[in-house]
Amino acid sequence: MNKGEIIRVAAGSLAEELGLVPGDKVLSVNGRELRDIIDLSFAFAEEEIDLLVEHADGEQEMISFDKDIDEELGAEFAAAVFDGIRRCANNCYFCFVNMVAPHMRSSLHIKDDDYRLSFLYGNFVTLTNMGEADFRRIEQLHLSPLYVSVQCMNPELRAQMLRCKRAALINEQLDRLESAGADYHTQVVLCAGLNDGEELERTIRELVARRPHVLSLAVVPVGVTKFRTDPYPLKQxxxxxxxxxxxxxxxxxxxxxxxxxxxxxxLGDEFYFLAGREVPPEEMYDGFPQLDNGIGLTRSFLKDFEETQASSSYDAPVYLDVVTGTSVAPVLERLAQSVRQTNLHVRIVPVPNEYFGTTVNVSGLLTGQDIVRALRALPGPRTGILIPEPALRAGEDIFLDDMTLAELRAAFPEARVEPVQGGSDYRRALADWTHYHKARAGEAAYMWQSNAAYTKPAAGTE
Incomplete structure (x- = not known):
């Protein structure tokens, strides 16, 4: 249990004024032990505070002070939950965490199924590990909306797919969530020949009937890596x-x-890529309520690209390599061709994912070593390299295979390497490379791995 460990203190904040430093642990507020930052937020709403802190040397100190009712502490914690992440009790046919390479960093093997992370950050939960006390807390603290991995509404099939008897209680669990006053977004990881066809029709029909509590339904195709060892024969x-x-x-x-x-x-963009169809227009996404789940990323990217005004002139030739996953490469190629500037030469570099397997085709799961391999295979001049920012761990310049951004830059000293987050970045990088720079300082650190991580690339690009 990390006991609310502080990892950063904002300059000029109340935390700095109180003398708190990274490594300090917040144990309680006004005698109330803290399970997570939700408890901290409610407890910290008081104006008179008794803050129990444990310093790095193990010494505990009670700090008493007065504050404005809306004044925040100004500290960033190592994790949003202080009593440990609620782990997933299921063994799903399609669990992506089980398909991660065995030697990767430990945080990538954490299977979370925690309703608190669902409320705070949009992580999807299955509800199978929740008890009455959890639903009462949701009701008491008005924790809404949540994000629920439904997969299907057929109880028997759901229990089979999740390999968990409690998964069959999906209707009762959704009823209880609704009686607690919570609304929720839903997700289906679609597996060919399993929960598609008539089963998908049933799932859509029953979730539509649960409106207005159900706010949206996202359907994403199952992802499979070469490290999957589960004996169930998943079909893509x-x-x-x-x-x-x-x-x-x-x-x-x-x-x-x-x-x-x-x-x-x-639907997830991959369905449209596979079928060779255009992604829907912007109005079909209703303001992109599940953008963090990868829903509408391409359309959002296109929208930002088209709305960004950027131009420059190049007196000398500029040669840009645009690194991307194989699925979205045609989109980036089309956009690059629309930027017609003298002396600008753009080469799209779709990178086969040798690390996870070539069936994994999104940019957010590219590794540093695959990027280096693909670029080194290409001859010719190179002024700059654009890499997808979702491939980097948020808050840190590091790829999934632990190669750092600095190491990748060192591999190509002849070119400037810059991350690109969304369509606006892409347009500015192409049209004004001389002045383009992506500052990543100040991003929130990435603290845990979502069980649905492969459907949740960072907003902006696949």
Whole structure:
């Protein structure tokens, strides 16, 4: 248990004024022990505070002070939960954490299923490890909305897919969530021949009937890496299967928009890439309620690119290599061709994911070593290299394989390497490379791995 360990103190903050430093641990506020930053937020709403702190040497100190009712502590913690992340009790057919390389950093092997992280950060939970006390806390503290991994509404099939008997209680658990006053977004990880077809129709129908508590439904295709050892024979979608999913979704989307003016049901971009179809227009995403889940990333990227005004002139030739996952490479190629500037030469570099397996085709799961390998195989001049920022761990310049950004830069001393987050960055980098620089300082540190991480690349690009 990390007991609320502080890792950063904001300059000029109350925490700095109190003399708190990284390594200090916040144990209680006004005698109330803290399970997580939710407890801290409620306890810290008081104006008179008794703060029990444990310093790095183990000495405990009670700090008493008065504060404004809306004044925050100004400290960043090592984790949002102080009593340990609630682990996943399931053994899903499609669990991506079980498909991570065995020698990767330990945080990538954490299977979280914690409703607090769902409320705070949009991590998806299955509800299978929740008891009555958890639902009462959700009700008492008004923890809404949450994000629920439904997978399917057929109780028996859900229990089979999650390999957990309690997974069959999905209807009762959603009823209890609703009676607690919580709304929720939902997700289905779709596996060909398993929870698609008629089962997907049933899932959509039953979740639509639970509106307005159900705020949205995202359907994403299952991802499989070469490290998967689970004996269940998962099938991935081909072009025809992806087209069938899109056709079904579009029938529902048309009906729902006619009824309510909202799409409600959204598909992961991979379905459109597989089927060779354009992603839907912006209005079909209703303001992108599940962007952090990878829903609408391409359309959001296109929107930001088109709305960004940037231009410069290049007196000398500029040669830019744009590193990307293989799925979104055609989109980046099309956008690059739209930027017509004298002396600008852009080469799109789709990187096969040798580390996880080439069926993994999103940019956010590229490793440093695969990027280096792909770039070294290309001849010719190189002025700059654009890499996808989602491939870097948030708050740190490090790739999934623990190669640092500095090491990648050292491998190509002839070129400037810059991360690109979204469409606006991409447009500015192409049109004004001379002045483009992506400052990453001040980003929140990444503290835990979501069980649905492969469907949650950082907002901006796949």
């Amino acid at each position: 979608f081909d072009a025809a299967g992806a087209a069938a999913v899109i056709d079904m979704a579009e029938r529902w989307q048309k009906r729902l928009r006619e009824e309510t003016g909202r799409t409600f049901l959204y």
